[in-house]
Amino acid sequence: MKTLIAYATKRGATKDMAARIAGGLGGADIVDLNGPEAGRVDLSAYGTVVIGASVYAGAYRKSAVAWAKSREAELATKKVALFEIGSAKDALAVRTALPDLCGRAVAVAKLGGEIRWKRLSPLERMIVKAVMKTSGDSSTIDDAAVAAFIGSVREASL
Numbered sequence: 001m002k003t004l005i006a007y008a009t010k011r012g013a014t015k016d017m018a019a020r021i022a023g024g025l026g027g028a029d030i031v032d033l034n035g036p037e038a039g040r041v042d043l044s045a046y047g048t049v050v051i052g053a054s055v056y057a058g059a060y061r062k063s064a065v066a067w068a069k070s071r072e073a074e075l076a077t078k079k080v081a082l083f084e085i086g087s088a089k090d091a092l093a094v095r096t097a098l099p100d101l102c103g104r105a106v107a108v109a110k111l112g113g114e115i116r117w118k119r120l121s122p123l124e125r126m127i128v129k130a131v132m133k134t135s136g137d138s139s140t141i142d143d144a145a146v147a148a149f150i151g152s153v154r155e156a157s158l
């Protein structure tokens, strides 16, 4: 059966990671959880659902949490994997946001994050400067973690 990757991004890094994971899996459908198709996506065709979202101020994006909760009954019949995108090395926010789903997921991972300076608002720039001591583009995407995550999803989907 097919794999769906459902993602929620604010500045594009999670969207790019969804595409990267789809490529690593040898193909997957992708849905933007902030787009109009999120509410009407039919999960019956999918055996595996990967959910990914970025973290801001310690919180997994609300649209991903709301979507996962609204599809709880259907997701209970699928293999589920969850990833989060964020620059800090904190504990995983998704484990707090979706504890039950994380408890039965085939993979749960933080894959690092990207600061895309030009896309940040003035307030976001102030926060990044103060907290991360940086004022430009940066990436902490963890290639080994990405490869391990893709491997776990592939294995579970066989």
Ligand SMILES: Cc1cc2nc3c(=O)[nH]c(=O)nc-3n(C[C@H](O)[C@H](O)[C@H](O)COP(=O)(O)O)c2cc1C
Pocket (backbone or CB within 6 Å): 008, 009, 010, 011, 012, 013, 014, 015, 053, 054, 055, 056, 057, 058, 059, 085, 086, 087, 088, 089, 090, 112, 113, 114, 115, 116, 120, 123, 124, 125, 127, 128
């Ligand atoms: C204002 C602000 C707050 C952030 N807070 C966190 C955070 O609490 N934890 C974290 O790991 N990353 C944090 N980040 C980093 C973002 O998660 C990172 O830039 C990520 O790649 C954004 O993904 P997106 O482009 O898909 O939204 C923060 C970034 C900004 C600009």
